[in-house]
Amino acid sequence: MRVTLWGTRGSLATPGPETVRYGGNTSCVEVCGADGTRLVLDAGTGIRRLGGTIGHEERVDLLLSHLHMDHIQGLGFFRPLDEPDQEVHIWGPPSTTLDLRARLGRYLSPPLFPIRLRDLPCRLTLHDVPLDGFEIGALRITVALVCHPGPTVGYRISEGGVSVAYLPDHEPALGARQFPDGPEWISGYDLAEGADLLIHDSQFSSAEYAQRVGWGHSAITHALQFAARAGVKRLVTFHHDPAHDDATLDRLIEEARGGERLPFDLVPGTEGARFELGA
Numbered sequence: 001m002r003v004t005l006w007g008t009r010g011s012l013a014t015p016g017p018e019t020v021r022y023g024g025n026t027s028c029v030e031v032c033g034a035d036g037t038r039l040v041l042d043a044g045t046g047i048r049r050l051g052g053t054i055g056h057e058e059r060v061d062l063l064l065s066h067l068h069m070d071h072i073q074g075l076g077f078f079r080p081l082d083e084p085d086q087e088v089h090i091w092g093p094p095s096t097t098l099d100l101r102a103r104l105g106r107y108l109s110p111p112l113f114p115i116r117l118r119d120l121p122c123r124l125t126l127h128d129v130p131l132d133g134f135e136i137g138a139l140r141i142t143v144a145l146v147c148h149p150g151p152t153v154g155y156r157i158s159e160g161g162v163s164v165a166y167l168p169d170h171e172p173a174l175g176a177r178q179f180p181d182g183p184e185w186i187s188g189y190d191l192a193e194g195a196d197l198l199i200h201d202s203q204f205s206s207a208e209y210a211q212r213v214g215w216g217h218s219a220i221t222h223a224l225q226f227a228a229r230a231g232v233k234r235l236v237t238f239h240h241d242p243a244h245d246d247a248t249l250d251r252l253i254e255e256a257r258g259g260e261r262l263p264f265d266l267v268p269g270t271e272g273a274r275f276e277l278g279a
């Protein structure tokens with residue numbers, strides 16, 4: 001399995017010379033299985049460049065964690081959607097109020113966007129993501145609702161004994177004085193347990209988090225605690241705050257590590273990074 005980070009920024013695209021290393025594009029991750037199955041996780045602004053690498057005949061499956069703007073803003077610029085007859089499936093969390101088409105249509109319609117969702121030329125199918133899991137090609141996808149404002153899911157994608165967990169927007173410490181201990185009290189735990197790679201919300205410094213409890217995000221230290229509790233092999237920090245430039249992120253991640261030996265590899269999430277899992 002190959003995992004590529006096309007956008008690692010949270011909340012708002014943040015291009016500029018001071019964010020060039022971690023990257024300015026918002027959430028988008030590509031997962032490719034050994035059989036060639038390709039999944040796209042979230043449609044932040046990073047999806048535009050990814051679109052240029054996808055074959056015209058290829059089926060595309062786009063899995064949305066939720067519908068906050070930073071996770072769908074790239075949709076209107078994703079080339080496969082513009083391709084007559086290209087087969088595209090968009091999967092998103094179910095909602096009790098409006099279906100996925102109506103919710104995505106709020107963005108993909110005037111005045112926010114000149115083209116309507118229904119006028120896209122591709123062969124588009126929208127799906128409520130099955131919360132009991134599903135398969136695409138040889139990839140097994142596990143889904144769970146996680147702690148974040150509005151219907152939001154995390155994903156675990158497995159193939160032949162290797163797995164990646166994707167929790168870009170997640171506040172597992174919400175409502176707890178200390179980071180929760182027992183697995184049954186940790187949002188998202190089952191998705192991440194024992195994963196080879198965990199891509200996790202790391203938006204805030206600890207001081208910032210104290211001012212932003214309930215916003216749906218993690219302090220970097222929470223991502224480290226979550227990774228340690230879940231027993232993952234590698235943690236990729238993700239969904240960096242727009243206010244954190246490259247130098248600040250280097251410093252905050254080192255502070256969160258605190259000079260300690262961690263029970264997993266800590267990899268600061270940088271745009272363009274690629275991970276090969278398994279044989």
Ligand SMILES: [Zn+2]
Pocket residue numbers: 010011027068070071168169239
């Ligand atoms: Zn987000």
Ligand SMILES: [Zn+2]
Pocket residue numbers: 066068148169216
């Ligand atoms: Zn969000």
